[in-house]
Amino acid sequence: MSRLLERAGVRLEAGPEGLAVSGDVDFGIAAPLAEAGSDWLAEQSAGARVVLDLEGVEQVSSAALSVLLEWARQARAADVEIRQVRLSAPLARLTRVAGLDELLPLAGEA
Secondary structure (H helix, E strand, O other): OEEEEEEOOEEEEEOOOEEEEEOOOOHHHHHHHHHHHHHHHHOOOOOOEEEEEEEEOOOOOHHHHHHHHHHHHHHHHOOOEEEEEEEOHHHHHHHHHOOOOOOOOEOOOO
């Protein structure tokens, strides 16, 4: 895994499967986190298949969902397929409440 960002207790790493986030994602870190992940996605080959792993995000806020949606937008723009999204239990609940679970290939649903 290569570390793309580590700030304010949040870590973003890239590995062979895709991106992994851990820590408490809030609005103070959301913009640099979204940018670092978007830059990585833009560098992937067209047709690449990636996993977005947010299982390490325990403190939930809409900031984490904003980052996830930005990455989904960037992946579409780069012709990269999001094969699977892995969410922590609290983040999965928030995603369902927001109605975003229908838009993402969530782990354990398919």
